[in-house]
Amino acid sequence: MAIYKWIYCCLALLISVNNETMAQNQSPTIDSKKSNTIASTLKWSERMALSIMKRHPKIWQIDNNEKPKWDYKIGFVLSAFEKLYQKSHNQVYQNYSKEYIDSFIDSSGTIANYNSKEYNIDLIEPGKLLFNIYKETKEIRYLKALTLLRNQLKEHPRTASGGFWHKQIYPNQMWLDGLYMQTPFYTRYTVTYEKGENLNDIALQFQLVQTHFIDPKTGLFYHAWDESKQIAWSNPVTGTSPTVWSRAIGWYAMALVDVLDYFPKKHPKHKELVGNLNQLIKGVIEYQNPSGLWFQVTDKANETGNFLETSSTCMFIYTIAKGIKKGYLPSKYKVNATKAFDEIIKKYCKVDDDGELHLTQICSNFGLGGIPFRDGSYQFYTKSNNKNDSSAGVGAFMLSALELNK
Structure with a gap:
């Protein structure tokens, strides 16, 4: 009889442990009062994450994609999931991201449908997800995939002054969003695996933006710059595109604040990057609308067709809140970020x-x-087919909510 009691106790303990493990790995979607309802008591970051998962059981389905692709927009949203996992320790969020990564990376470290010879800077961005997955699993395929993306940067074409082309099909051009696509990855890689030997090269990318992209009248940044001044949208004197687009500035702002996560404080360029961030945010706040949001074309609030835009606003909120938390930005800006989020x-x-x-x-x-040719004019940016729930918006929303702890 004693042996049966012992077996019963072991089974009970096993079931208890199994149920606890399942509970930890289940998505907290269920409101106890209403089945299959996302609870309103959760923080905004989790409510958005669960909403995304509900709409898109596979993350590649976001933005109405018809098939999986290695894509910066998906990588951006999953970077928010990664931060949510780190904060909540809920494995569901990590699993959602890892499933996407594992659908692309095989045992040899090859990334499916990725061609480094396209020299598309956007394709570097999802690689940021590989660092922590490799750190946790120690599976060599993730390290090989990281190295594959790093090798693209070694061969990637550059402007005469050393800036990465946005894509091979856009010769001699740097775009603001391109800084977000590659510098956080590049910085973490060189610090982790190259003893930081390429930090000056990363600082150069920001220096080129600071030197060539700024509108001296507003202190804001144009979307792009053609060093050769050959493309039709470029200013024949400065090489810049003609319009200040808030989301492009948002990508650049996030690049600055995220690079500083890995850029050593003792490096002589660290102080310069922090100065760049302060200069940028000071200028951006001057153009914040009284409502709290920013306009699509940042400096043209009163012109016909302009509109308040949420993805760029969330990017600015994230940058400001994180910059304050890290000690890079003055705390007085917290009111600007909070007002925008509210x-x-x-x-x-x-x-x-x-x-x-x-x-x-x-x-x-x-x-x-x-x-057809996209001229970068004011009319070009304001004729936007605005959408609900697209990746740039929901990813930035999650990041902003996490940084504000809302």
């Missing part, structure tokens, strides 16, 4: 009956050049 919650977030959260007023993606 206004987004009040007017630009919609909640379904089942608790699913939607972010509205997110502008389209905008590139320059190409066929």
Whole structure:
């Protein structure tokens, strides 16, 4: 009889442990009062994460993608999931991201459908997700994939002054968003695996932006710069594109604050980067609308067709809140970030009956050049087909909510 009692106790303990493990790995989507409802008591970052997972069981389905692709927009959203996992320790969020990574990276470290010879700077961005996955799993395939992306940067074409081309199809051009796509990855890689030997090269990328992209009248940054001044959208004297687009500035702002996570404080360029961040945010805050948001074209608030835009606003909130937390920015800016976030919650977030959260007023993606030709004019940016729940918006929203601990 004693042996049966012992077996029963062991089984009970096993079931108890198993149930506890399952509970830890289940998504906290269920409101006890209403089945399959995202609880309103959760923080905004989790409410958005669970909403994204509900709409898109596979993250590659976001933005109405028809098939999986190695994509910077998906990588951006998953970087927010990674931060949420680090804060919540809920494995569900990590699993959602890892499933995407594992669908691309095989046992040899090859990234499916990735061609380094395209020299597309956007394709570096999802690689940021590999650092922590490799650190946790020690699976060599992740390190090989990291090295594959690093090797693209070694061969990537550059302007005469040393800036990475945005893409091979855009010769001699740097775009603001390109800084976000590669510098956080490049910085972490060189510090982790190269003893920081390429930090000066990373600082150069920001120096080129600070030197060539700024509008001296406003202190804001144009979307792009053609060092050769050959492309039709470029200013024949400065080489810059003609318009200040808030989301491009948002990508650049996030690049600055994220690079500083890994850029050693003792490095002589660290202080310069912090100075760049302060200069940027000081200028951005001068153009914040009284509502708290920023306009699509940052410096043209009163012109016909301009509109308040949420993805760029969330990027600015994230940068300001993180910059203050890290000690890079003055604490007085916290009121600007909080006001912006509160206004987004009040007017630009919609909640379904089942608790699913939607972010509205997110502008389209905008590139320059190409066929048909995109001229970068004011009219070009303001003729946006605004969308709900697109990746640039929901990713930035999650990041902003996490930094403000909302």
